[in-house]
Amino acid sequence: MRWLSFILIMLLITGCQPKDEKSKSVDMYNASGDMLGTITFNEQSGGVNLKVKLEGLAPGFHGIHMHEYAKCEGPDFKSAGNHFNPEGKEHGLMHPEGAHLGDLPNIEADSGGLVDADLMLPEATLLDGKNSLTRGDGTAVIVTEGEDDGMSQPGGNSGERIICGTLTKNEKQEESPTDPTQYNEKQEE
């Protein structure tokens, strides 16, 4: 019963918060701090749409994934943690027990190193909830040197992380006093 009332309180809290933006533009940087383009996230009825516009990549396919922490610290961007995986699945769009919620199809850079791709994250949202890309402190989106094979654990054997950007809630100067994750921790008895 305690959990039921907790869920009801959570619904009240999230219901009272102002509506989040349904579109976000994320600047993408390499390990040297050069901005290589932007990814625009749009909330849609079937999930979150990504419009990927990048330059300066090696021609060919590259992996792209949402990661669990909004921290892009070079040179390896390991600060962003693992792939965003709130449902505890295996990695890979072709894995029978996959995929991570943050797994995306590979993007392809043309002979000039340009990427212009349109992708979907069907289970994700920019609004509140377990699958929110902006929940807590947010998430990161990272492009890798190689392509994701869609099957290998934990990251599709896609090589080094080369370009990173952070996706967070609306720019607020202070932390929300009703952060649901903090509340959750205090509930432990």
Ligand SMILES: [Zn+2]
């Ligand atoms: Zn994954």
